[in-house]
Amino acid sequence: MAVGEIGLDYYWKENPPREFQQAVFRRQLQMAEELSLPVIVHDRDAHGDSLAIVEEYPEVRGVFHCYSGSAEMAQVLLERGWYLGFDGPVTYKNARKAREVAEVTPPERILLETDSPYLSPVPNRGKRNDSRNLPYIAQMLAGWKSMDPAELAQIAMENGKRLFGIEV
Incomplete structure (x- = not known):
């Protein structure tokens, strides 16, 4: 189905050295x-x-899960065929950067995520996260994109099936 979750995490100082992370990622x-x-x-x-x-x-190709990069980086990834994962932080008051990314991301490249059990969306921020919170994420993104939340959720579902080769 997929290889992952793989990548780089420079946040935690006790993580393996960057050079090691990069070698493993490659x-x-x-x-x-x-x-x-x-x-x-x-x-x-x-x-x-x-x-x-x-x-x-x-x-x-794949998805940048829990995407937190810039809109400029998003555009580069989108041009190369990548998907972007949006999750709970899109509902936070300080979600300006996420909104900028959503504005440059076509619906056909959006995946909805929870990052469970972390990053619960408002109104459940600070509580354990799970897939029941996906509608809050879809609602926020759909509002930014002037779309119906159900339509965006359906498109995101189709995107996931396409990316991961799921036939139903």
């Missing part, structure tokens, strides 16, 4: 390329390195 992308599988990329405080490394593997 090997995982190489494996995905060899197996013709999509990837689920974890990119925390490592946007420049994450983008540079995935660009070394132009045949690999």
Whole structure:
């Protein structure tokens, strides 16, 4: 189905050294390329390195899960066929950057996520997250994109099936 969650996390100081993370990430992308599988990329405080490394593997596609990069980086990823995962933080008061990203992301490249059990959306922020919270995320994104939330949710579902090769 997919290789992941893989990627870089520069947030925690006790994580393995950056060079080690990068080497492992490259090997995982190489494996995905060899197996013709999509990837689920974890990119925390490592946007420049994450983008540079995935660009070394132009045949690999997937989703940048819990996307937190800039709208400019999003445009580069979208041009290369990547999907972007949107989750609870889109509902937070300080979601300006997420809104900018949503504005440049066509519905056909959006995936809805929970990042369960973390990052619950408003009105459940601070509580354990699960898939029951997806409608809050869809509602916020749909509002930004002037769409019906049910329509956006359906498109996101189709996107996920397409990305992961799911036939129902």
